[in-house]
Amino acid sequence: MKNNLHVGLTVRLFTDQKCFGPGVAELLRQVDETGSLRAAAASMEMAYSKAWRIVKTAEDCLELRLLDTATGGKRGGGASLTPEARRLLEAYDALCRDVKAYAAERFTAAFAFYDALP
């Protein structure tokens, strides 16, 4: 397409408020990778307090626990995804892939006129 014009989507979940989107999804992926919310926040150059608040908001409005946190012991302070968080993240990622592929296809048809402009 002319000028490499293409479509980009942001997919968010709402209840009566915004509760889940690309930011919290990335946080959960990073928790899964690093085993800690603090490390996840740092990897996104985000304050720990902000990361905590984003996860808490999502947990409250989804009424789901997303993180299992361990205190003390060898792995003190660690966090891991609950089974529900893993299921949610999988569903969100699959929905994003699905809708983005559809949008890219429909975009090409809807904007054919743009490509044809002089």
Next chain:
Amino acid sequence: MKNNLHVGLTVRLFTDQKCFGPGVAELLRQVDETGSLRAAAASMEMAYSKAWRIVKTAEDCLELRLLDTATGGKRGGGASLTPEARRLLEAYDALCRDVKAYAAERFTAAFAFYDALP
């Protein structure tokens, strides 16, 4: 769906940078309604300079003129959509409706597990 969970999408167009999205689309709709970029900006509680910059960025990266501006005369300072802007806005709005309807349908299937959680 439990907790009225639903999906929301933001559709944007990119070249090598973000160039068109809900904000500039709403500005164009308001210009069409009010006949002036200044009135359009005011209706969105946006500074005129910001509105002008948003339209200019979209024009530059799409390589399209979006606004016809009249200076002087009885309707001095007025603005109207170019035929290309109208075509672009129609295509964008249609793409948004199409992709949002698809996303809502796919969301229901992808998040059936959430509805079924205890």
